Amino acid sequence: AQTVTQSQPEMSVQEAETVxxxxxxxxxxxxxxxxxxxxxxxxxxxxxxxxxxYKQQNATENRFSVNFQKAAKSFSLKISDSQLGDAAMYFCAYRTRDDKIIFGKGTRLHILP
Amino acid sequence: AAGVIQSPRHLIKEKRETATLKCYPIPRHDTVYWYQQGPGQDPQFLISFYEKMQSDKGSIPDRFSAQQFSDYHSELNMSSLELGDSALYFCASSSIKDMNTEAFFGQGTRLTVV
Incomplete structure (x- = not known):
């Protein structure tokens, strides 16, 4: 069975920094x-x-990018130039072959002004 | 752009009552998922439908049932409600045929059982 693990329950980052x-x-x-x-x-x-x-190139969406390491089964999210509006719970998710989405436990991100 | 619509947004029921949650997927999406998210928990998969047929089943109690109708909207029926059923219930939709692999979520229905 597939599993998703997020090992950081909470994180904090200074505004404008990268996390x-x-x-x-x-x-x-x-x-x-x-x-x-x-x-x-x-x-x-x-x-x-x-x-x-199947794509080796890491996805990027504006200030958000991922570091996808398929062999290591790692999928980290990088947020650049953090903004106050980025404060949220972030869930990593995996979509199985039979189209079920499995979520990690989540990481609560705090943005410090 | 149209999004996934869930109704009602909030629902308060007493123990042992019945609740029906509705989900209207994005037009042309053929797959609907239901998730339950308890306070401080990650979303737990309940059940999914593809082309009106149940495609997968997760941790859905026997007291719950769901179906997808000919217009692709879905309903989650919950009977003999218990206090522990209080949660946020998400519906999501996606389109396998269009290779659109994101699942778009509705805003959720917050169910409170008292």
Missing amino acids: TLSCTYDTSESDYYLFWYKQPPSRQMILVIRQEA
Whole structure:
């Protein structure tokens, strides 16, 4: 069974600084998708970025980028130039071959002004 | 752009009552997922539907049932409600046919059982 592990329950970063959120996963599948979702205090789930496992190039969306290490089964999220609006819970997620999405436990990110 | 619509946004029920949550996916999305997120918890997968057929089942109690209708909207029916059912219930939709692999989430229904 696939699992997703986020080892950092909480993190803090100074505004305008860069922070990296860690995520590791376990799977026997060779083709899959990985995602980072943001959940602000409103509790809505917002897609931040996605990565196709067959692509070696790391995905980037504006200030958000990932470091995808397929062999190590690692999928970290880097947030550059952190802004107050980035404060949220961040969930790493894996999409299985039968289209179920498995979430990690989440990392709560605090932005310090 | 149209998003996933969930109704109601908030629901308060008493123990042993029944609740029905509705989800309207993004147009042309063929897959619907239901998740339950307890306070301070990560979302837990309940059940999913692809083309109106149940495609996968997670940790959904027997007291819960769900279905996807011909217009692709889905309903989660919860009976004999318990205090522990109080949670945020998310619906998400995606399109496998279009290779659109993101799941877009609705805003959730906050269920409080008293």
